[in-house]
Amino acid sequence: MSGGITDSHCHVWWDQFDDDRDLVLQRARDAGVERMVVVGTDVETSVASLELAAREEGLHGTAGIHPHDAAKFDDRARRSIEELCQRADCVGVGETGLDWFKEWAPRDAQLASFRWHLELARTLDKPVIIHSREAHEDTLELVQGCPGVRGVMHCFVMGPEELPHYVDAGLHISFSGIVTFKGSAENQEAARRCPEELLLVETDAPFLAPTPHRGKRNEPAFCADTLRFVAELRGVSAEHLARVTSENASRLFGLTPLEAR
Template sequence: MLIDSHCHLDFPDFAAERDAVVTRARAAGVGRMITISTRIERFGEISAIADAYPDVFCTVGDHPDHVHEGAEASVEQLLDLARHPKCVAIGEAGLDFHHDRAPRALAERVFRTHIAAARESGLPLVIHSRQADEEMAAILRDEIGKGAFAAVMHCFTSSAALAEAALELGLYISFSGVLTFKNAEELRRIAEFAPVDRILVETDAPFLAPVPHRGKRNEPAFVADTAKVLAEVKGIEPDRLAAATSANAFRLFARMPGVPAA
């Protein structure tokens, strides 16, 4: 079994054929999909998609690109929505200094709110970090000093220094189709040193389709292509990689039912 630990099935890209997308994922050996929230106000739509499929789960949170577009989320609001039985995590939340759309002070404050909700709920945090390595490491160290929380650095494309900091703090690292790109040598080196019991795979669909699908719309079935490359990087058999990453996902997203792969 493989688990797509991060996709966006609520995006318009999938509206016309969501059933077919899920069916293709199952045929590719994907046993669980987590559709990730980017706007709290759309949680009803996201949770409805999770409710429609037994193997699809969801999260609740505000992506850093959107935190300035509506009312600022509160810990209480996140906790209330996170009680939905198919919600398995808080996020995605974090910092994005590439697009830099939201005021940085607001983005940091909202990120810390999501951390507090993860800590209080006991659910893991799905972290988005782009071109904000030093600030992200500093916030994570500060917040974990206030009290532990589980988290994953999703679609990791940052520096080795941030990867090392995240691993030292007990976080997981998730690899997307970027790992398969020709110019991703540094990312493959990071994947090589990341412990097998701390890695996940994802698509971030509909974005970042892996080779050989690059340039096309991504979908959960394609997580198998990323997993194949990750297994090669780690020097292990694909079946072992699938079992390890699935066990890691079940451990991290503990509310998600299922027996971890042996």
């Protein structure tokens, strides 16, 4: 496998990586994962994402409040996230979105937080990073209520019926290890049909390790497995898909193209 892979979504600030973070990043680079978008989930981890990205070649940070943490979304958090998102080195707004599956935060709080992040992303013209679980209709309604917003459906777990709605909204679609699981036929069909210019891959590490690492802690190196799997589904080479998904990530997040570095 040649290099040039971009993991469009990971959380390598997580304390599960505290003991071996340098090795994890090295293994990623050895596996060809040269670039990682490091995603914040509240004020503290957004700061951590940007700090880590400032230290490490090929890492880029984002700032936002995860739907699970939407109860923390008060005036102070809002001001902090807004300031972080305005920074030139912050490449995305989020992650934000709606999670009706776990519903760890009240729905009202999730809806208000998601709306606010969408508006902020549109105002700053930065991509919004959307988490959506069992919340297709509400997610779509809020996205459509914010025309002109750019962004990505991260860890897209839906099927070919839902896909066109997000494509029509102009969003990028990022596939995670879930697409490699047995029983993911619908999600695999979406990965086949997704327009090439909107396609991304991610790990969402430390969660959701792809086959053959399922059940283990996930890490960005495993993005290469998901990439290979999606390439096979689409009948293209892994090299081709690495290049295309990295170009898409460069365009979406405003990153210097990998070839030009």
